[in-house]
Structures are given as structure tokens and as C-alpha cells.
Amino acid sequence: MANTSSAKKMVRKIAARTEVNRNRRSRMRTFIRKVEEAIASGDQAASQAALKAAQPEIMRAASKGILHKNTASRKVSRLASRVKALGQA
Template structure:
């Protein structure tokens, strides 16, 4: 357990940051899931709209440090490739 005042403060800060990051990660997963559901249903226009909403969310997560920049870029790329491949 933290003993010094600064260590106790860091514990509080880390706990707050963890909550925020958890919420952001959950939000990203929700947007990605919406795109995947639209792809599974076969509705190309809905998939494109969902991708358009998910893309800024993924890049925002990368900007905030929730995930690595390359990870979010890879996810956007793979999702857009799947949406583009739809009939």
C-alpha cells in the first residue's frame, strides 16, 4: 500500500484514469460491434454509416492513449475493407 502523500495521490489519479479509459474502451467496442452487426446483416448502407461513426471513435481512443495508434488504424482499415467487400 502507498505510504507517502504523493504515492497516495498517484493511486487516486490512476484509479480515476482507469475508469475513464475503461469507459472509452467500452465505447469503442460498442461502435465496432455495431459495424460488425451491420456487416453480418448484409445491409451495406447501414454498415457504411456505422463505420463512419466508428472511425472517429477509434482514432479518438488512439489520441487519448487508450489504444495504440497503429491498433486503431488497423481496426479501421480491416472494417472498411470488409464494408467495401460487401455486395
Template sequence: MANTPQSKKRARQSEKRFAVNKARRSRIRTFIRKVEEAIASGDQAAAQEALKVAQPELMRGVTKGVFHKNTASRKMSRLAARVKAVGA
């Protein structure tokens, strides 16, 4: 357990940060799930629309430090390829 005032404060800040990051991660996963559900339903228009909404959310996660840039890019790339394949 933290002993010094500084370490106690850092522990409090860490808990707050964890909660905020957890909420952000959850929100991003929800947007990704909506894209995957649209892909599963076979509706390419809905999937493309969901992807358009999910992309800025993913990149916002990068700027906020929740995801690494390459991770978000990889997720977007794979989702886009799957959306494209729905129409084919």
C-alpha cells in the same frame, strides 16, 4: 499499499484514469460492434454509415491514449475491407 502521500495520490489518480479509459474503450468497442452487426446483417449502406461514425471515435481513442495509433488504423482498415466485401 501506498505509504507516502505522493504515492497515495498517484494511486487515486490511477484509479480515476483507469475508470475513464475503461469507459472510453467500452464506448469504442460498442461503435465497432455496431459496424460488425451491420456487416453480419448484409446491409452495406448501414455498415458504411456505422463505419463513418466509428472512425472518429477510434481516432479519438488514439488522441486520448487509449489505443495505439497503428492499432486503431489496423482496426479501421480491416473493418473498411469487410464493409467493402459486403457489397461484392
């Protein structure tokens, strides 16, 4: 348990930051899920629209420290390739 006043303040700050990060991560995952659902349905137009909405959310999560930059880029790349393959099939 925190003993000093500065340690108690840090506990409060960390709790608040954790809540913000949890919300950002959840929002990003929701956008990714929408893309995956559109891909599963086979609708390329819907999946492209969902990807266009998800890409800035994923990159925003990277800029805020939720994900590493390369992880975010990899996620976007893999989703984009899946959407592209849907159009070629």
C-alpha cells in the same frame, strides 16, 4: 500499500484515469460491434453509416492513448475492407 501522501494521491489519480480509460475503451468497442453487426446483417448502407460513426471513435481512442495509432488504423482499415467487400458481393 501506499505510505507517502504523494503515493496515496497517485493511487487516487490512477483509479480515476483507469475509470475514464475503461469508459473510452467500452465506447469504442460498442461502435466496432455495431459495424460488425451491420456487416453480419448484410446491409451495406447500414454498415457504411456505422463505419462512418465508428472511425472517429477509434481514432479518438488512439489519440487518447487507449490504442496505439497503428492498431487503430489497422482496425479501421479491416472494417472498411469488410464493408467494401459487402458491396461487391
